[in-house]
Amino acid sequence: MTYAFDFASLLEYRDILLAGTLRTLALTAIGTFFGLALGVLGAASRAWQLAPWNRVFAVYVELIRNTPFLVQLFFIFFGLPSLGVSINEWQASILAMVINLGAYSTEIIRAGIEATPRGQIEAAESLAMTRRQIFLRVVLAPALRKVWPAICSQVVIVMLGSSVCSQIAAEELTFAANFIQSRNFRAFETYFVVTGMYFLLALAIRQLMLRAGDRLIGGRRT
Amino acid sequence: MNDISTWDVVRNLLDGVLWTLGLSLTAFVLGGLTGLALLFARIASTAWLRKLAKAYIEVFQGTPLLMQLFIIFFGSSLIGLELSPWLAAALGLTLFTSAYLGEIWRGCVESVPKGQWEASASLALSHFEQMRYVILPQALKIAIAPTVGFSVQVVKGTAVTSIIGFVELTKTGSMLANATYQPFLVFGLVALGYFALCYPLSVFSRRLERSAHGTRAH
């Protein structure tokens, strides 16, 4: 039995693939922005033991890191409406990604904060800076810089994980692949090409984020 | 349809937990063996072997697990193999696990100080003997905590196999949620099931990590 590969048949679906790619990117961008913001808040309250938030974040981090993203997504998309909260597939996807990345980045950023040399904080304290000033001006940037590569890896993981958002009919890249293969009956070719697209997206996002990190986070690389 | 009792739900979910556990163990053991082969390829003296292993790892770490499963599921039928969802899931997760474990273990081998390689080389040990007697015993100690830590990712990864039709915990949950119209309860219980599997592993991994820092290396 010989199978004739037909990748050309995918060409007519390039608009759908492009739209899917853009939506995956948009999901990732929004998820990253709010997820990292949540992570900074969580890391600060964990590292500085701000009651009761340190406890709240500790429980949140454990709950999220020990359950699958897909289940979190289903819980939000199918579970919340049964409590009377109406939520569409995009809102659910973004919420799940933010919550997921927030938990992981809390732990990553916390490790960076806790690696701050004691002397740095003592020096800032001796200059009569407040706790808040010390965190924002002295601790945060070097901590982020230190763990930025780990954050980049986590964002890539979240982007790749977003492919399961197709399961709640969010029309992102995997949804596009499912749609196309149901039309052209070329499942292997379609998934193969889309997998390649994810691979390139992962490379691009990592590079972009590493560069952005160099630009946006002040100070020199140590 | 609505006469399914909570007890029925729990009993079915527990069945799902067993399938999740079985798949996790299979993928972890087979993935560990494959990962070991990858590790040796990754640090081999042959350049093309190193490159091949690196490419393998990058592809599996750089693409969605769901896509890997789709390709295995649909690709196998192209070569005339009709894989059951169980086999496709086990194969996919094994490959996925091996890529991560291979890379984690390579990091452990590389964290053994260079002086250990030099000292054993100066004693005329061959590359294999260096690995066997000096490097791997030390790397193994470093590797235990992150390996246990990664097992959590394997358990969570099994959820994705529900999408290719393997009936484990998540798939069971989806079916029950449809049948009972109680998605909040059902998915809450599903999450609880994963948590019960993963949390002890997370705690264990953290404890190992802490004791590895606190005590000496033998």
Add this chain to the structure above:
Amino acid sequence: MALVRIDGLHKHFGSNHVLKGINLKVERGEVVALIGRSGSGKSTLLRSINGLERFEDGLIEVDGERLHAGQTNLRDLRQKVGMVFQQFNLFPHLSAGQNVMLAPEVVKKLPKAECESIARAMLAKVGLAEKFDAYPDQLSGGQQQRVAIARALAMQPQVLLCDEITSALDPELVSEVLAVVKTLAAEGMTLVMVTHEMRFAREVGDTLVFMHEGRIHESGAPDTLFTRPRTPELANFIGSIH
């Protein structure tokens, strides 16, 4: 015939020419001390002798065992050349005794009982007979370095290379290690050492080799070199360390 013969050795690190044609002969039983500023190439030269550094041109011969540029099979050579490192590099997962036993057992394939008696003898030689079962992190730096010497001696090398073996030690631990080296020298062991302990080099060394910018700048009897340096570079170097 010289035990160690080095002919026209050239070595680059990238564009940095670190060894620029080294010729050196070491006789059996001779103690050679390599001195010079950091970056002069003395450590690189020492590490080349047992193949830890590759070189691009030249030849090294130890007791009839030849090492050419780019050669990768080093097992026979390394059985004749022992090495002691600045950072000891003991295997942390093995006890002192197991550290010493490993190579005789694995490389020479000697029976285990024989390896153990060798290890006990070697540890006794460096004054650590009672530390056979101690692990490296239970030993002081000086003790660790003495175990490292015993580990190298257990292979019965023809020549022992010592790479700044006291530089990582607390000052009060230096003398116990030097005492061991002194005993070895007195017993007729061939030694090539890179050292910053000038008084020791002068006392124990038969030959002093002063390296400067990748070349052997001056060499000869220690007293002659110290009292009547012929080149301004050596005079300068001696002046800077006193």
